[in-house]
Amino acid sequence: MKILIFGAGGMLGHDVRDVLVSVGHNVIPILRTDADLCDSVAVTHIFSQHPDVTWAINCAAYTAVDRAESEGELADTINGVAVANLASLCQKQGVHLIHFSTDYVFNGLGKAPYLETDICDPVNRYGASKRAGEVAFFESGVRGYVFRVQWLFGRYGVNFLSRISELAKERGALSIVGDQWGSPTWTIEIARAVLAVIAHEPAEGLYHFASQGYTTWFDFATYFLKLQNIPCTLSSISTEAYPTPAKRPLNSRLNCRKFLDLDIFTPLFWEESVKEYLKQGETRCV
Numbered sequence: 001m002k003i004l005i006f007g008a009g010g011m012l013g014h015d016v017r018d019v020l021v022s023v024g025h026n027v028i029p030i031l032r033t034d035a036d037l038c039d040s041v042a043v044t045h046i047f048s049q050h051p052d053v054t055w056a057i058n059c060a061a062y063t064a065v066d067r068a069e070s071e072g073e074l075a076d077t078i079n080g081v082a083v084a085n086l087a088s089l090c091q092k093q094g095v096h097l098i099h100f101s102t103d104y105v106f107n108g109l110g111k112a113p114y115l116e117t118d119i120c121d122p123v124n125r126y127g128a129s130k131r132a133g134e135v136a137f138f139e140s141g142v143r144g145y146v147f148r149v150q151w152l153f154g155r156y157g158v159n160f161l162s163r164i165s166e167l168a169k170e171r172g173a174l175s176i177v178g179d180q181w182g183s184p185t186w187t188i189e190i191a192r193a194v195l196a197v198i199a200h201e202p203a204e205g206l207y208h209f210a211s212q213g214y215t216t217w218f219d220f221a222t223y224f225l226k227l228q229n230i231p232c233t234l235s236s237i238s239t240e241a242y243p244t245p246a247k248r249p250l251n252s253r254l255n256c257r258k259f260l261d262l263d264i265f266t267p268l269f270w271e272e273s274v275k276e277y278l279k280q281g282e283t284r285c286v
């Protein structure tokens with residue numbers, strides 16, 4: 001299958017590319033230098049260069065969650081307007097599109113894991129820009145899938161684990177937020193889910209996808225540092241005690257039953273995926 005990957009140089013894009021290539025798909029990685037997603041002429045040109053493409057995967061996004069509070073327009077342009085353009089192009093060309101969104105489309109005040117049908121109320125500016133992208137995707141009538149994912153870690157990006165590992169070695173004592181709940185999700189697992197979706201083409205639409213099991217940032221950090229035998233004194237603190245420019249949800253848990261019921265790929269529990277991630281090699285950007 002010939003597949004375009006936008007954002008192929010990002011943390012998720014890199015792994016999606018590697019996994020699809022490993023099974024023989026003909027992957028065309030698109031970097032910002034090939035086509036800025038906000039430049040509709042450049043994006044149209046990419047499609048005209050590859051008229052035989054059947055799938056496009058959009059891993060490109062504005063992902064600076066805190067900076068989005070002061071760069072809201074830029075976040076909207078990349079995560080909303082550019083997605084609308086990409087989805088409409090794919091719809092016209094008959095190309096299936098896979099796009100990614102976030103748990104931050106919810107306000108985090110719910111008591112249960114969120115379902116795809118739950119009402120969106122973005123917790124921050126980044127979440128609002130990603131919600132605009134979801135709406136644009138479905139308004140375009142494009143065929144394909146939107147996956148809401150969360151708490152990503154992977155070899156090709158700076159992420160919570162790479163930062164914790166670096167800070168623990170540097171300081172020997174850390175305070176980590178212990179009242180936010182979610183599922184740490186390895187980017188390779190998302191790439192495997194994408195592979196399964198392309199192979200099986202299940203019912204199109206919106207899906208939540210994350211590792212199995214839930215935890216807090218504090219327990220996630222504790223588990224990771226212990227596995228690596230990095231000595232560090234960790235204290236659990238509240239969200240209130242750790243103010244950030246962008247609000248974070250207390251309940252980020254996604255209910256992934258809709259995806260699991262497809263029975264095409266079962267993600268690992270988050271603890272297993274951390275072990276697998278460590279087996280596959282150190283993070284690149286620590």
Ligand SMILES: NC(=O)c1ccc[n+]([C@@H]2O[C@H](COP(=O)([O-])OP(=O)(O)OC[C@H]3O[C@@H](n4cnc5c(N)ncnc54)[C@H](OP(=O)(O)O)[C@@H]3O)[C@@H](O)[C@H]2O)c1
Pocket residue numbers: 007008009010011012013031032035036037038058059060061062063078100101102103130149150151152153157
């Ligand atoms: N990371 C998480 O914890 C998390 C959580 C929930 C949802 N998500 C979603 O998952 C997806 C993948 O995230 P990620 O963590 O892999 O992101 P990432 O590592 O920040 O990668 C994003 C990629 O998008 C590219 N990009 C940004 N603006 C662009 C533009 N205007 N034109 C072309 N390319 C552009 C970036 O290129 P440059 O390097 O050139 O800027 C980068 O390669 C995104 O949709 C994100 O919203 C991520």
